[in-house]
Amino acid sequence: xxxxxxxxxxxxxxxxxxxxxxxxxxxxxxxxxxxxxxxxxxxxxxxxxxxxxxxxxxxxxxxxxxxxxxxxxxxxxxxxxxxxxxxxxxxxxxxxxxxxxxxxxxxxxxxxxxxxxxxxxxxxxxxxxxxxxxxxxxxxxxxxxxxxxxxxxxxxxxxxxxxxxxxxxxxxxxxxxxxxxxxxxxxxxxxxxxxxxxxxxxxxxxxxxxxxxxxxxxxxxxxxxxxxxxxxxxxxxxxxxxxxxxxxxxxxxxxxxxxxxxxxxxxxxxxxxxxxxxxxxxxxxxxxxxxxxxxxxxxxxxxxxxxxxxxxxxxxxxxxxxxxxxxxxxxxxxxxxxxxxxxxxxxxxxxxxxxxxxxxxxxxxxxxxxxxxxxxxxxxxxxxxxxxxxxxxxxxxxxxxxxxxxxxxxxxxxxxxxxxxxxxxxxxxxxxxxxxxxxxxxxxxxxxxxxxx
Amino acid sequence: xxxxxxxxxxxxxxxxxxxxxxxxxxxxxxxxxxxxxxxxxxxxxxxxxxxxxxxxxxxxxxxxxxxxxxxxxxxxxxxxxxxxxxxxxxxxxxxxxxxxxxxxxxxxxxxxxxxxxxxxxxxxxxxxxxxxxxxxxxxxxxxxxxxxxxxxxxxxxxxxxxxxxxxxxxxxxxxxxxxxxxxxxxxxxxxxxxxxxxxxxxxxxxxxxxxxxxxxxxxxxxxxxxxxxxxxxxxxxxxxxxxxxxxxxxxxxxxxxxxxxxxxxxxxxxxxxxxxxxxxxxxxxxxxxxxxxxxxxxxxxxxxxxxxxxxxxxxxxxxxxxxxxxxxxxxxxxxxxxxxxxxxxxxxxxxxxxxxxxxxxxxxxxxxxxx
Numbered sequence: 001x002x003x004x005x006x007x008x009x010x011x012x013x014x015x016x017x018x019x020x021x022x023x024x025x026x027x028x029x030x031x032x033x034x035x036x037x038x039x040x041x042x043x044x045x046x047x048x049x050x051x052x053x054x055x056x057x058x059x060x061x062x063x064x065x066x067x068x069x070x071x072x073x074x075x076x077x078x079x080x081x082x083x084x085x086x087x088x089x090x091x092x093x094x095x096x097x098x099x100x101x102x103x104x105x106x107x108x109x110x111x112x113x114x115x116x117x118x119x120x121x122x123x124x125x126x127x128x129x130x131x132x133x134x135x136x137x138x139x140x141x142x143x144x145x146x147x148x149x150x151x152x153x154x155x156x157x158x159x160x161x162x163x164x165x166x167x168x169x170x171x172x173x174x175x176x177x178x179x180x181x182x183x184x185x186x187x188x189x190x191x192x193x194x195x196x197x198x199x200x201x202x203x204x205x206x207x208x209x210x211x212x213x214x215x216x217x218x219x220x221x222x223x224x225x226x227x228x229x230x231x232x233x234x235x236x237x238x239x240x241x242x243x244x245x246x247x248x249x250x251x252x253x254x255x256x257x258x259x260x261x262x263x264x265x266x267x268x269x270x271x272x273x274x275x276x277x278x279x280x281x282x283x284x285x286x287x288x289x290x291x292x293x294x295x296x297x298x299x300x301x302x303x304x305x306x307x308x309x310x311x312x313x314x315x316x317x318x319x320x321x322x323x324x325x326x327x328x329x330x331x332x333x334x335x336x337x338x339x340x341x342x343x344x345x346x347x348x349x350x351x352x353x354x355x356x357x358x359x360x361x362x363x364x365x366x367x368x369x370x371x372x373x374x375x376x377x378x379x380x381x382x383x384x385x386x387x388x389x390x391x392x393x394x395x396x397x398x399x400x401x402x403x404x405x406x407x408x409x410x411x412x413x414x415x416x417x418x419x420x421x422x423x424x425x426x427x428x429x430x431x432x433x434x435x436x437x438x439x440x441x442x443x444x445x446x447x448x449x450x451x452x453x
Numbered sequence: 454x455x456x457x458x459x460x461x462x463x464x465x466x467x468x469x470x471x472x473x474x475x476x477x478x479x480x481x482x483x484x485x486x487x488x489x490x491x492x493x494x495x496x497x498x499x500x501x502x503x504x505x506x507x508x509x510x511x512x513x514x515x516x517x518x519x520x521x522x523x524x525x526x527x528x529x530x531x532x533x534x535x536x537x538x539x540x541x542x543x544x545x546x547x548x549x550x551x552x553x554x555x556x557x558x559x560x561x562x563x564x565x566x567x568x569x570x571x572x573x574x575x576x577x578x579x580x581x582x583x584x585x586x587x588x589x590x591x592x593x594x595x596x597x598x599x600x601x602x603x604x605x606x607x608x609x610x611x612x613x614x615x616x617x618x619x620x621x622x623x624x625x626x627x628x629x630x631x632x633x634x635x636x637x638x639x640x641x642x643x644x645x646x647x648x649x650x651x652x653x654x655x656x657x658x659x660x661x662x663x664x665x666x667x668x669x670x671x672x673x674x675x676x677x678x679x680x681x682x683x684x685x686x687x688x689x690x691x692x693x694x695x696x697x698x699x700x701x702x703x704x705x706x707x708x709x710x711x712x713x714x715x716x717x718x719x720x721x722x723x724x725x726x727x728x729x730x731x732x733x734x735x736x737x738x739x740x741x742x743x744x745x746x747x748x749x750x751x752x753x754x755x756x757x758x759x760x761x762x763x764x765x766x767x768x769x770x771x772x773x774x775x776x777x778x779x780x781x782x783x784x785x786x787x788x789x790x791x792x793x794x795x796x797x798x799x800x801x802x803x804x805x806x807x808x809x810x811x812x813x814x815x816x817x818x819x820x821x822x823x824x
Contacts, residue, residue, distance in 0.1 A: 233821055235821050235822070302490060304490055308489065308491045309490070310488075310489070311490065328490075330490060330491065333484055334484060336480060336481060336482045337479055337480040338478065339478065340479060341496055341499040341502065342498075342502065346494060349494035350493065350494060351495045353493065353495040353499070353500070354703060354704045354705045355495065355500060355503045356495070356499075368491040369484075369491070370484040370485050370491065371482065371484060371485075372481075372483045372484060373492050373493065373495070374480065374492075374496025374498065375476055375483070375496070375570045376570070377497050377570070377572055377573075378611070378614030378615060379614055380497055380614045380756060381500070381756050382756045382759070382760075382762075383761040383762055384761070384762070384763050385705075385756075387763075393817060395762070395810060395813075397761065398761075414814075421488070425488070428488050428489045428492075429489045429491065429492055429493055430493045430495065431492075431493075432493075432495045432496050432497050432499070433614070434496065436486075436487040438487070438488035438489065439487040
């Protein structure tokens with residue numbers, strides 16, 4: 001194993017409600033949603049009508065630009081409803097699950113003997129391709145590309161993030177098969193980053209056919225973008241692919257057993273979660289099914305599919321995202337706080353800034369809510385203030401301002417290829433000017449996509 | 454907020470103003486709509502109030518010193534701390550009223566025109582302005598200067614966060630060049646009631662102007678360090694300013710790199726002056742003369758107008774220190790160079806950052822392409 005890369009910059013957000021390491025419930029949802037907006041870069045073309053029967057693994061949606069890329073159904077059942085939004089944009093395909101699950105049989109593969117084309121076809125057919133996310137831009141990868149490298153982060157440092165050792169430690173065989181298969185698709189290597197301090201990570205550090213990197217640091221050290229930047233930064237023209245460990249487990253199961261299995265352990269956490277713990281469920285599960293965790297009173301609670309920094313506000317009527325294995329429940333902070341900023345201590349609020357004193361009590365956890373804690377202002381603090389929480393070799397404020405100005409040349413220079421919005425989430429968290437930095441970066445990336453197309 | 458202040462309401466033209474007072478009293482109940490769902494409890498109001506807390510010792514000492522200098526001037530040598538403070542307080546209070554009323558008035562109006570919330574930036578600028586002007590400045594001059602600085606130094610660029618020059622220093626610069634008689638010499642630094650005349654042999658010139666010459670007060674290290682000398686209201690006491698510096702560095706609101714750079718730059722040029730025999734005082738004395746300490750701690754470190762990058766902060770600080778001493782030592786026209794040095798460095802901060810950032814980018818590109 002190579003030496004440990006220590007990242008000194010970063011911030012672990014001390015929010016309460018960490019999930020206990022036990023599976024409290026297995027949920028087999030009656031209705032499952034396939035949501036094309038989960039997949040950035042895919043223009044959905046429907047392959048099913050309302051009333052069509054589907055099996056687990058049957059294609060539901062294809063990409064218009066790249067018809068080989070399929071989204072498949074995670075359950076067997078009947079297509080119940082197609083939900084469209086403005087301009088008839090397809091938002092959700094609702095599938096009513098059968099009592100007994102039937103799977104499309106793709107046939108087990110011998111991973112060692114497969115060549116690159118076979119791996120590619122196997123992943124495309126079964127709808128496993130969308131697990132592969134391309135950097136730059138964070139879009140679903142193009143099957144025609146050969147990436148420079150493939151990166152996988154085996155841990156997450158996001159607030160209340162699930163423990164990957166607990167969730168996926170038992171699937172190490174599948175993960176190994178997926179790593180071996182993916183290694184055939186790249187001209188470089190598969191890089192797997194593990195966390196140096198967590199004991200559950202030892203399994204992942206033993207993976208073959210991959211280069212293992214060991215990281216140590218606070219959030220966002222677990223973000224794959226930060227890891228790439230510290231292993232082999234993305235230059236202009238480079239294409240690299242990233243996968244989550246969750247995706248590797250699914251891909252591995254497909255290759256070894258020949259069937260699609262998107263089941264996963266999902267951490268239900270956050271200050272508003274009652275007895276936060278793990279559930280065993282499918283992506284596209286309606287969040288209403290979590291009723292025991294919020295006491296059936298959803299008013300005033302924000303349902304986030306993902307973590308509190310970069311997750312999606314799904315609402316109680318929303319669904320678990322395809323890539324997510326975490327649901328965070330926090331309170332909507334709509335109440336006014338009398339003399340908030342003027343109180344010397346403000347004991348119940350967390351701030352990293354040293355003008356409060358919470359940084360002297362690193363052991364405390366806080367019941368954070370969605371209050372903005374201030375009004376939006378122009379950037380006033382300088383770049384170094386934000387760079388303290390970004391362990392990458394870029395200037396966050398310069399990059400953000402370049403995105404605001406829509407200046408492509410400057411965005412390129414300041415490192416737009418290296419980042420996704422999630423990498424600057426902590427900068428957004430600590431921003432006293434309350435700018436939506438992630439949104440600004442996302443708009444910059446959209447502009448790049450448009451200009452580079 | 455009441456409906457009549459909303460868009461379409463009768464009093465919509467007061468929207469920014471009402472909003473400013475409302476959010477001053479309590480943190481609003483707005484929630485995050487995009488991006489991170491939880492946010493740090495820090496906001497600009499908190500950061501800026503810390504700056505005011507840090508400058509408070511200098512302001513309080515300054516008020517007392519105004520009274521003390523007045524007592525000295527009329528030959529009153531008794532110790533009357535409260536009396537001196539009260540005298541100074543009554544002299545400085547009108548400066549504060551003018552500074553805030555004029556500055557915030559323009560700020561509120563400009564925010565309303567832009568349709569934004571009122572930014573807190575002027576709370577700090579308005580607190581500094583009375584501290585860096587002579588106590589006897591006519592109030593109408595101050596009003597014009599504040600209006601100039603806020604309108605042309607800040608609002609035309611787009612408000613707080615967009616300005617190039619420190620608004621407080623711009624106020625002082627406007628006064629300095631428009632009304633030089635009220636801003637220099639030996640009469641402006643001591644406030645007298647109508648009809649009072651200084652005792653014989655009293656001079657109100659600052660130690661910097663006298664350069665250690667004969668004066669009724671001491672010009673030794675400790676007098677200047679404690680601050681019992683004439684000067685702008687808040688700049689005289691190095692002890693009070695150091696307390697402020699400790700608060701600013703502890704909270705991380707101001708950059709210690711800029712402060713350290715300024716001191717290094719000043720000592721370097723001061724040392725050259727000493728060695729060349731130009732300077733009449735040892736170089737370390739330069740750090741406690743005049744507005745150097747106040748400028749280095751409170752004016753140079755303004756995060757908006759200073760350099761942004763970590764390396765740039767060192768260059769920026771050293772530039773200020775060196776320039777200030779150059780003006781002091783090599784320029785016969787002006788005795789004090791801190792204000793001009795900082796404004797000059799403000800102008801160059803974007804260039805410094807540009808060079809730092811670009812050299813970083815090209816170094817990185819070279820490294821990546823070599824790899």
